[in-house]
Amino acid sequence: MNEELNLREILLMLLKRWKLILLITSLCTIGTALVSFYLLTPIYQAKTEILVNRSLDSTVESMLSVAEIDSNLKLIETYRVIIESPRVMERVLEVIGAGSTMEELLLQTKVEPVKDSQVISITVEDPDQGRAVLIANTIAKTFQEEVVKMLSMNNVHILAEARNNPAAIPVSPKPILNSVIAFVLGLATSMVVVFLLVQMDTRLQSEKEVEEYLGLPVLATIAVIDKKTRKAFRQPKVEEVRNEYEKAEA
Numbered sequence: 001m002n003e004e005l006n007l008r009e010i011l012l013m014l015l016k017r018w019k020l021i022l023l024i025t026s027l028c029t030i031g032t033a034l035v036s037f038y039l040l041t042p043i044y045q046a047k048t049e050i051l052v053n054r055s056l057d058s059t060v061e062s063m064l065s066v067a068e069i070d071s072n073l074k075l076i077e078t079y080r081v082i083i084e085s086p087r088v089m090e091r092v093l094e095v096i097g098a099g100s101t102m103e104e105l106l107l108q109t110k111v112e113p114v115k116d117s118q119v120i121s122i123t124v125e126d127p128d129q130g131r132a133v134l135i136a137n138t139i140a141k142t143f144q145e146e147v148v149k150m151l152s153m154n155n156v157h158i159l160a161e162a163r164n165n166p167a168a169i170p171v172s173p174k175p176i177l178n179s180v181i182a183f184v185l186g187l188a189t190s191m192v193v194v195f196l197l198v199q200m201d202t203r204l205q206s207e208k209e210v211e212e213y214l215g216l217p218v219l220a221t222i223a224v225i226d227k228k229t230r231k232a233f234r235q236p237k238v239e240e241v242r243n244e245y246e247k248a249e250a
Contacts, residue, residue, distance in 0.1 A: 013198055014191065021190040028186025033179045042170035044129035046136040046162035048122050049114070050143070052079055053155050076113040079120060082150065083111050083143050091146075095138045096131065108132075109139065119159065129168050136162040 014021065052075065082088060089102050100108075110123040122139050126132035144156040207218045 014194060017194045017197070020194060021187070024190035024193060025183060025186040028189065029179055029183040032182035033175055036173045036175035036178045040173040041127050043125050043127060043172045044132050044168055045171045046124050046126075046129065046132035047160075048136045048140045048162045049159040050120050050122070050140050051157045051159050052076065052118050052120060053157075076118070076120060079143075079147070080111045080113070082147065083120070083122065083139060084109070087150075088139065088142050088146055091142045092135065092138045095142075096135055105135070108135065124162075125171065130164050133162040133164045 084106060086102065089105055093100060093102065093105065108125050110125075111120065112123075113120055122136055124132045124136040124139070126135065140158050140161070144158065147156050148154055207221060211218055
């Protein structure tokens, strides 16, 4: 079999096995959609933001210099570590009640600074939206209280509390996106399967391949007659025999 396939041969090869391609692609797409809609647990997200500066007295109004702002930005990483510390998380666990461990709470929580600002974003994901809101707000308030005790700095302000939204849409899973990805992967997989089947098939498929393999010209071919064609040829003969029999009986 000639291993060099041109574009036309590739298209013909894929069209010849379109049922296999359709089957694999459909199974991947439909299977992923069913799993996304009915088996995966919806995950909701709650987010709160806190502002951190180095002002010791919130009643004093002053303009921060560029150096002070730069120093504040460098302290953001320290504050992030404090938020994720056992001292803060243990208090949060006491408020939200049993059902979670500290490791699970840390996996649910994402703490990151907002780019080029003194704002820290706290994002919590949970199957229960109300619980996610509670955890996010509790972390922010607990951190605000603990910073005063640990660093003697009254410099944390909650900008936006997380709110419970009855119309909230889960952040995951995303059935439509998952189905589209599954369709593309299923289509690619089916094509790979077709190519593998063709490469493993060592039979001669055409007169051209016979000539290339034997090095001899093809003088004649025997056409394959399918069932429909055989039936079409056989029917007139049956009618002729029946007519001859009827004439003989008469």
